[in-house]
Amino acid sequence: MAGINLDTDNSAVGSEIKSLAESMLRQLELGDLSKAVALVNNLNEVRDRTLYNEIGRLTRALHEAIKNMRVDSVGAASEIDHATDKLAYVSGNDR
Numbered sequence: 001m002a003g004i005n006l007d008t009d010n011s012a013v014g015s016e017i018k019s020l021a022e023s024m025l026r027q028l029e030l031g032d033l034s035k036a037v038a039l040v041n042n043l044n045e046v047r048d049r050t051l052y053n054e055i056g057r058l059t060r061a062l063h064e065a066i067k068n069m070r071v072d073s074v075g076a077a078s079e080i081d082h083a084t085d086k087l088a089y090v091s092g093n094d095r
Contacts, residue, residue, distance in 0.1 A: 013046065013050055016046055017043065017046055020039050020042050020043050020046065021039075021043065023039050024036050024039035024040060024043070027039060
């Protein structure tokens with residue numbers, strides 16, 4: 001099972017998870033299963049929030065990469081057209 005990289009979200013998430021897990025263990029030791037289950041649900045919410053934040057970060061990075069690729073492609077296409085024009089001029093075959 002893949003782990004969640006808590007470094008991307010800072011140590012606040014790690015602290016929150018640790019606190020919830022410790023509370024859950026205390027509730028289990030006290031025999032209060034309903035509170036322990038509620039804390040498991042809270043842990044799942046933290047996990048989901050962390051996952052959604054990471055997906056958002058990756059989506060933004062992908063979007064920026066695609067934007068940069070388009071800009072680079074347009075520049076490359078312009079350079080290819082310019083080189084083609086030069087070759088046509090040198091060979092005497094103007095378009």
